[in-house]
Amino acid sequence: MITFEQVGVEYADADGPALRGVDLTIPEGELCLLVGPSGAGKSTLLGTVSGLVPHFTGGVLTGRVTVAGRDTRHHRPRELADVVGTVGQDPAGHFVTDTVEEELAYGMESLGLPPAVMRRRVEETLDLLGLADLRGRALSALSGGQRQRVAIGSVLTVHPKVLVLDEPTSALDPGAAEEVLAVVQRLVHDLGTTVLLSEHRLERVVQYADQVLLLPGPGEPPVLGDPAELMARSPVRPPVVDLGRLAGWSPLPLTVRDARRRAATLRERLPAPAVPAAGPPTGPAIAAASRLVVSRGPVPALRGVELALFPGQITALMGRNGAGKSTLLGSLVGLHAPDSGTVRVNGLVPHKSRPKDLIRSVGLVPQDPRDLLYAETVADECTAADQDAAAEPGTCRALLAALLPGIDDRCHPRDLSEGQRLTLALAVVLAARPPVILLDEPTRGLDYAAKARLVEILRTLAADGHAVLLATHDVELAAELAHRTAVLAEGEIVADGPTPEVVLASPTFAPQTAKILPPYLTVPEVAAALRELP
Amino acid sequence: MSVDRLRRDAPGSAGSGAVHSRALPRQLHPGAWWLWSLGLAAAASRTTNPVLLLLILAVAGFVVAARRGDAPWARSYAAFLRLGLLVLAARVVFAIVLGSPVGGTHVLFTLPQLPLPAWAQGVRLGGSVSLEGMLFALYEGLRLAVLLACVGAANALASPSRLLRSLPGALYEVGVAAVVAMTFAPNLVGDVRRLRAARRLRGRTDRGVRAVLSVGLPVLEGALERSVALAAAMDTRGFGRTADVSRRLARTAGALTPVGLLGVCSATYGLLTAGSHAWAVPVLLAGVAASGAGLALGGRRSVRTRYRPDPWALPEWLTAVSGALVAAALIWYAGHWPEALTPSVVPPTAPRLPLLPAAAVLIGLLPAFVTPEPPRSTR
Numbered sequence: 076m077i078t079f080e081q082v083g084v085e086y087a088d089a090d091g092p093a094l095r096g097v098d099l100t101i102p103e104g105e106l107c108l109l110v111g112p113s114g115a116g117k118s119t120l121l122g123t124v125s126g127l128v129p130h131f132t133g134g135v136l137t138g139r140v141t142v143a144g145r146d147t148r149h150h151r152p153r154e155l156a157d158v159v160g161t162v163g164q165d166p167a168g169h170f171v172t173d174t175v176e177e178e179l180a181y182g183m184e185s186l187g188l189p190p191a192v193m194r195r196r197v198e199e200t201l202d203l204l205g206l207a208d209l210r211g212r213a214l215s216a217l218s219g220g221q222r223q224r225v226a227i228g229s230v231l232t233v234h235p236k237v238l239v240l241d242e243p244t245s246a247l248d249p250g251a252a253e254e255v256l257a258v259v260q261r262l263v264h265d266l267g268t269t270v271l272l273s274e275h276r277l278e279r280v281v282q283y284a285d286q287v288l289l290l291p292g293p294g295e296p297p298v299l300g301d302p303a304e305l306m307a308r309s310p311v312r313p314p315v316v317d318l319g320r321l322a323g324w325s326p327l328p329l330t331v332r333d334a335r336r337r338a339a340t341l342r343e344r345l346p347a348p349a350v351p352a353a354g355p356p357t358g359p360a361i362a363a364a365s366r367l368v369v370s371r372g373p374v375p376a377l378r379g380v381e382l383a384l385f386p387g388q389i390t391a392l393m394g395r396n397g398a399g400k401s402t403l404l405g406s407l408v409g410l411h412a413p414d415s416g417t418v419r420v421n422g423l424v425p426h427k428s429r430p431k432d433l434i435r436s437v438g439l440v441p442q443d444p445r446d447l448l449y450a451e452t453v454a455d456e457c458t459a460a461d462q463d464a465a466a467e468p469g470t471c472r473a474l475l476a477a478l479l480p481g482i483d484d485r486c487h488p489r490d491l492s493e494g495q496r497l498t499l500a501l502a503v504v505l506a507a508r509p510p511v512i513l514l515d516e517p518t519r520g521l522d523y524a525a526k527a528r529l530v531e532i533l534r535t536l537a538a539d540g541h542a543v544l545l546a547t548h549d550v551e552l553a554a555e556l557a558h559r560t561a562v563l564a565e566g567e568i569v570a571d572g573p574t575p576e577v578v579l580a581s582p583t584f585a586p587q588t589a590k591i592l593p594p595y596l597t598v599p600e601v602a603a604a605l606r607e608l609p
Numbered sequence: 610m611s612v613d614r615l616r617r618d619a620p621g622s623a624g625s626g627a628v629h630s631r632a633l634p635r636q637l638h639p640g641a642w643w644l645w646s647l648g649l650a651a652a653a654s655r656t657t658n659p660v661l662l663l664l665i666l667a668v669a670g671f672v673v674a675a676r677r678g679d680a681p682w683a684r685s686y687a688a689f690l691r692l693g694l695l696v697l698a699a700r701v702v703f704a705i706v707l708g709s710p711v712g713g714t715h716v717l718f719t720l721p722q723l724p725l726p727a728w729a730q731g732v733r734l735g736g737s738v739s740l741e742g743m744l745f746a747l748y749e750g751l752r753l754a755v756l757l758a759c760v761g762a763a764n765a766l767a768s769p770s771r772l773l774r775s776l777p778g779a780l781y782e783v784g785v786a787a788v789v790a791m792t793f794a795p796n797l798v799g800d801v802r803r804l805r806a807a808r809r810l811r812g813r814t815d816r817g818v819r820a821v822l823s824v825g826l827p828v829l830e831g832a833l834e835r836s837v838a839l840a841a842a843m844d845t846r847g848f849g850r851t852a853d854v855s856r857r858l859a860r861t862a863g864a865l866t867p868v869g870l871l872g873v874c875s876a877t878y879g880l881l882t883a884g885s886h887a888w889a890v891p892v893l894l895a896g897v898a899a900s901g902a903g904l905a906l907g908g909r910r911s912v913r914t915r916y917r918p919d920p921w922a923l924p925e926w927l928t929a930v931s932g933a934l935v936a937a938a939l940i941w942y943a944g945h946w947p948e949a950l951t952p953s954v955v956p957p958t959a960p961r962l963p964l965l966p967a968a969a970v971l972i973g974l975l976p977a978f979v980t981p982e983p984p985r986s987t988r
Contacts, residue, residue, distance in 0.1 A: 125845050156847030168838040171785070171846070173770060174680075180916035185847035187912035194917065211984065213681055230846065410806045434812035446807040449827060463812040489830075507812060 076103040076237060076269045077124055082138035084119050084128055093119045096296035097138070099288075101271065103236070106263045106283055108302070109273035110309055111290030113492055113522045117273040120290070120297070121239050124271060125161040126152040143236050157186055160230025161239045165246070166222040175217075175225055176210045182233045196232045203265075204228045204258050219396040220251025224258060231262070238262065240272040244279055245519055248395045248548045249583050252279050259283070275522055278313035278551060278587050281306070282330040303327045311523045314551055314587040317598040321605070334591045342592055345604050361386050361542050362407060362437065362511045367416035369406050376402040378566040379416065384511060384542040389533060391557035391574065392546040393584055399566040400546035401442065404513045407544070408439045420511055434464060437511040438504030440497065442519070447500045448488040456488055456503065464507035475502040478532050494525030501532070512536060514545040518552050530556050554578055554586035554596040634984040636678070637976075639767030640775060641925035646763035648932025649973055652939040653755040656950040657748040660962045661970065662755045668973040669762040676976065678983035682768040689761020693754030700750030701743070708733040709742025711955055717743065744954045775919060779862070779907030785848070789839065796835065800828045852912045859910065865903030872896025924980040931975040938969030
C-alpha cells in the first residue's frame with residue numbers, strides 16, 4: 076500500500092538528514108506503529124506519506140514514496156486527500172467548520188462527492204465512531220477524546236486507504252485514549268484501512284500493532300518487523316516489555332494478558348515487597364487548599380477540594396480531561412480567585428499576593444512550557460529569570476546546567492526539543508527557589524529517556540525538601556515517582572492516599588507492572604527484588 | 610405557540626421531498642433570515658418614532674424567541690440588546706454633557722458649565738439641559754439600538770458562518786477565509802489571557818498596558834503557528850482541489866467579475882449623486898449581469914459539492930418577502946407623511962402610533978408562524 080524506495084529527507088538548516096535510506100513496503104490493512112526516540116524523524120516519515128513533506132514543510136526529498144500507486148512527489152497533499160487521511164497531534168487545529176456533522180462532511184465536499192453519498196457516509200461514520208449523539212454539537216463544546224474521534228471521523232468519510240495518526244492519544248486521559256484506540260482497531264478490522272501511527276506512550280498502543288517500524292535514531296535507517304522482535308532491540312520500550320526482558324521471556328510479551336500468563340513462576344519467586352513506609356508527612360503542610368470552590372465561567376470547576384502538600388513529598392494529581400486538575404494548580408498560584416474556601420501557600424494567600432513575592436513561594440510549569448519563555452535565546456531567558464527572581468546573576472544558568480547539561484546558550488527556546496524546553500522552564504521557575512513546585516502535564520511529548528531524566532530531577536528536588544505536585548495522565552510516571560496520589564473527578568477529590576493504595580484499587584490508573592505482578596508498581600522495583608533473591 | 614402545530618401533517622405523508630414540509634423541523638436558509646432582518650433594519654432607519662421603534666424591537670424579539678436553535682450563537686440576541694442599551698445610554702450621556710444640536714426652551718436642569726479656551730469654541734461642556742435635546746438624543750439612540758438588535762436577531766437565527774457557506778462556488782475560498790478569521794479572534798483572546806497568566810508565574814505583574822503589550826509577540830507567534838497547522842490540515846483534506854478548465858474560460862471568468870463590479874460601482878455613484886444620469890440604470894444592470902456571469906463561470910473551476918444544502922422553499926420566500934414588505938411600507942410612508950415617522954421634538958409632542966406603518970411592521974411577525982421549527986438536540 077505504501078512503498079518507500081531509498082527515501083531520504085534533509086531540511087535546509089539542519090546538521091544532518093532527518094531521514095535516510097528508508098526502503099520498505101507497508102502492506103495493505105496493517106496497523107503499523109512508528110517507534111523511536113524524539114528527533115528520530117517519526118513526524119517527517121508520517122509527513123512524507125501525506126505529502127506534507129516536502130510540499131508543505133520544504134526540505135529535500137530524495138527517493139520515491141508511493142501511496143496506492145501515487146507518487147507523493149508529483150501529487151500535492153490535496154491530490155492525495157482521497158487516499159490518505161491525516162490527523163495531527165492537536166485535533167482542534169484540524170477543524171475547519173463549527174459543528175460535528177459539517178466537519179465530517181467537509182473533506183467529502185472538497186472532493187466533490189455527490190450529496191446522496193455524503194449523506195450516507197456521514198451517517199455510517201457517526202455510527203462507526205459512536206458520535207451519533209453529538210452530531211449537532213458545536214466542536215468547541217466537545218471533550219478531548221470526543222474531539223480526537225471527530226478528527227479521525229472527518230478524514231474517514233472520504234474512505235481513505237491509509238490513515239496517518241501523529242500521537243493520537245498523547246493529550247488524552249487513559250479512558251479517552253482507550254476509546255480512540257478502540258476505534259482505530261475497529262477500522263483496521265472492519266474496513267481494512269492501513270493505519271500508520273506514531274506514539275510516545277507505547278504502553279497504550281503496542282499491543283494493537285501488527286507491525287512496528289523502528290527508527291533507532293536521527294538519520295539511521297528504519298527497520299520494519301514483528302513487534303515482539305523489534306521491541307527487543309528498541310531503545311524505547313513500554314514497561315511490559317522491560318519486564319519481559321528482565322525476566323528473560325522469549326518471545327517478549329506485548330500485552331498485559333500475555334505477560335500475566337508467563338508471570339506465574341516469577342510471581343511465586345518474588346517476595347512480598349517491603350511496603351515502603353510512606354513516611355507520615357513530617358511537619359506542617361507547606362501548601363493547603365481547604366473546602367476550595369472555584370468557578371471557570373458559569374460552571375464550578377472545583378467543588379470543595381481539600382488538599383495539603385508537604386515538604387519532601389511528591390504528589391500526583393490524576394483524573395479525566397476537564398476534571399479540574401489545571402484549575403487546582405492555577406488556584407495554588409493565584410491565577411483563579413476562589414469563590415469560597417481558602418488557599419494558603421507558604422503563609423501567603425496566592426490570588427492576593429504580588430507576583431514578585433509569590434514566585435518565591437510557589438512555581439508552576441504550565442502545560443505548554445513555551446508560555447513561560449519570552450526571550451530570544453536561552454542565555455537571555457536565564458538572565459531575565461534571575462532578574463525576575465532577584466537572584467544572583469547566573470543562578471538560572473547554573474540550575475539549567477545541573478538539570479540538563481549541553482543546552483546551547485544561543486539557541487532560541489522554541490527550537491529546543493520538548494524535553495529541553497521543559498527543563499529550561501523548570502530552571503526558570505527554580506531560580507526563585509520556591510519550596511512548592513507544580514507541574515501541569517509534564518510528560519506530554521516526552522520520550523522515555525527525557526521522562527527518566529525528569530524523574531531523576533524531581534526526585535532530587537523532593538529530597539532537597541521541595542513539595543512537588545504534578546498533574547498527569549501518565550499512570551506509569553505517577554507510579555514510579557509519586558509518594559502520594561490524589562484523584563480528581565468532577566471537581567472533587569475522590570481518592571487521596573499513598574500511591575500504591577490508590578493505583579492498585581483502580582484498573583484505569585494501575586500501571587502495567589501492577590497488573591502483572593501486583594503489588595509491585597514498577598519494573599525497577601521488581602528488578603531490585605530479584606537482585607536480593609539468593 | 611403557533612397554530613400550525615394543530616394542523617401538522619400526518620407523519621406518513623412526509624415523503625423524500627419533505628424538506629419543503631413545514632411540519633419537519635429544519636434550519637431555515639440563513640440568507641432568508643438575513644434578508645428579513647435587513648428589511649426590519651431598513652424600516653427602523655426610516656423612523657425616530659419611539660413607539661414604532663419599540664414595536665420593531667418587539668417583533669424581532671418575538672421571532673427570535675420562537676425560532677432560534679440551541680447553538681451557542683443563538684444567545685447573541687441578548688448580547689446585542691445589551692450593546693444597544695449601552696449605545697443608547699452613551700448617546701444620552703453625551704447629550705447631557707456636551708449639549709444638543711437642537712435648541713430648546715424647556716430646561717430640565719442646568720449643569721455647571723466648564724469655561725473652555727477660545728480655540729475650543731463651539732464645544733460646550735455642561736450647561737443647561739433641555740427636554741427637547743434629551744428627547745432628540747433618546748430617539749436617535751433608540752434607533753441605533755434597534756438597528757443593532759436587528760443584526761443581533763439575524764446572528765441568533767443564523768450564524769454568519771452558515772451564511773458564508775452558502776456563497777456561490779467562485780466565492781467559496783473567500784468565505785472559508787472569513788470563517789477561519791472569525792474563529793481566529795476567540796482563539797487570540799484565549800491566548801492573550803493564558804500568556805498574561807504566565808507573566809504572573811514569572812513574577813511580573815499581569816496588570817497594565819505593558820503586560821498586554823509584552824505578550825503581543827508570543828501571541829502572534831502562536832497565532833502564526835496555528836494558521837500554518839490549519840493550512841496544512843486543510844490541504845491534506847483536499848481544500849483547493851480544482852477541476853481542469855480551459856484557460857480561456859478561466860480568463861473570461863477572471864475578467865468579467867471585476868469589470869462587472871466596476872460597472873455596478875460607477876452606476877451606483879451616478880444614481881446617488883444629484884442630477885439625473887440616464888446611463889446609470891442600464892450600466893447597473895449590465896454590471897450585475899457581468900459579475901453574475903463571472904461568478905457562474907468561475908464556479909465551474911470548483912469541484913466542490915455541498916452537504917445538505919439549505920433549501921430555498923416557500924418559508925424562505927415568505928420570510929424574505931415579509932422583511933422586504935416592512936421596509937418598503939415604511940420607506941413609502943416616510944416619503945408621503947414624514948411627520949408621523951419623525952415626531953417633532955421642537956416643540957416636544959407626545960409621539961403617536963401611526964396605524965398603517967404599525968400594521969406594516971407587524972407583517973415582520975410572519976416568519977414566527979410560517980417557518981419550520983429549528984431542530985433541537987436532545988440533551
